[in-house]
Amino acid sequence: MIRPDIHPHDGILVAKNLVKVFGKRTVLDNVSLAIEEGKTTxxxxxxxxxxxxFMKHLIVLERPTEGQVFFRCNRIDDLRPRQLAGIRTQFGFCFQMGALFDSLTVFENIIFPIQQHRKITDYKALDELVKHKLALVGMDGYQNQYPASLSGGQKKRVSLARAIALDPTVIFYDEPTTGLDPVTSDVINELILKLKQELKVTSIVVTHDMKSAYKIADRIVMFYHGKIIADGNADHIRNHPNDLVQQFIEGRVSEADLAALKLGGTKYQTQFLPEDFK
Ligand SMILES: Nc1ncnc2c1ncn2[C@@H]1O[C@H](COP(=O)(O)OP(=O)(O)OP(=O)(O)O)[C@@H](O)[C@H]1O
Ligand SMILES: [Mg+2]
Known part of the structure; x- marks a missing residue:
């Protein structure tokens, strides 16, 4: 069901008629979406x-060319950096490229977001907090290790622990299972489910991994060229009549994409950005 109109009170986070243009390219083309509280989208x-x-707009790391973003009915896309910092303490990020800081230990990585927002005086309480967060992701005991000595799955788990350090109300995950083997991916899926149940958080997860999507989603939203083309629960998506949706979930290449590849077209090529190399 794709709603024609949307209101700030329709969800905990609401994107209304978002348009984002980079240069001549429209990357978001009038996207409206209300994220339901306590659910995994x-x-x-x-x-x-x-x-x-799109996800960067929800946390105002990008500002829209047109449209608005609301958090708990308050407009946030036009806030100043200082005001945003306060709101962002309620958000936890587990980002595609936002890996751990290699020069910091696991412990230091986890307290990093806390240090950004609070002056720490009670170190014993901090030890307890880090222990608790790491235990939630099954990584207690790794406090003094450096990221270089961890496997890909362990790093993702630590970055999840860091994402929940400030007890967020909303957690954003960008491709949490990419690059992991199927078993480790499932560990991450279980963790996402567990964090939802135990911390009652609202989760927004970007993924290509349909197995993961079906397992963790209360709702699946499909984007195509900057627009939402499907929105519903797993069954709705599985049985969706749109061929573009079926092609994506079955991992089939479309005739148009195939033709573009044969022509050596660059239309679908993802461009690298400086931040991709950070
Ligand atoms: N800061 C930017 N400046 C210019 N173009 C950008 C910028 N950020 C993203 N883009 C472009 O916007 C388009 C959408 O990028 P986006 O990162 O949202 O893709 P995605 O759906 O997350 O893809 P992937 O699955 O590969 O991560 C891409 O063509 C990208 O090159
Ligand atoms: Mg991406």
């Missing part, structure tokens, strides 16, 4: 369709 779509850009 999964965003799917082919590479370059605007998923990460």
């Amino acid at each position: 999964v965003i799917i779509g082919t590479s370059g369709c605007g998923k990460t850009v």
